Amino acid sequence: MGGLLANQEKTITAATTSENLEAFVSAQFKWFKYRSPKIDITSGLNVFPSVTNMGRVRLEYDLAAKYELIKDFFLNVQFYENYDSQPSKNADPLNDWGIITSVGFTF
Incomplete structure (x- = not known):
């Protein structure tokens, strides 16, 4: 896209x-397995090269995995990364990343 x-x-x-x-350039990958154990893996990359501020590039990356431990009970793990090659003055660092874990139940 x-x-x-x-x-x-x-x-x-x-x-x-x-x-x-x-x-704006974007690419996504999605993989699903619907038989037990159910698995859902998604990954996405968005790149924003600036037209008005030459040399500035922003990037967003996301990787998420959802795995069925037992029937309808899932473990979720997500990694995200945000990057800005030229953040505004007094702004946060160039990179912002994190790992999120959760458990869930579907019914």
Whole structure:
């Protein structure tokens, strides 16, 4: 998937705003197994090269897995990564990532 998008960024500390035009490229992968044990794996990558701020690239990556431990009881694990090559002044670091785990039951 791809295209163009416009956004408006507002900083919290300086209360300034900026309007941006970015290209958009996206790819996703999904894999499912519906027989026991049920498995659901998804992965997605979004890349936003800036048109108005040359040299700036933002990236979002997500990987998630859901595994059926026993009938209708699942373990979920998710990894995410967000990157900005040129964050605004006084902004957080270039990378933000995390791992999320959970358990769930479907009925």
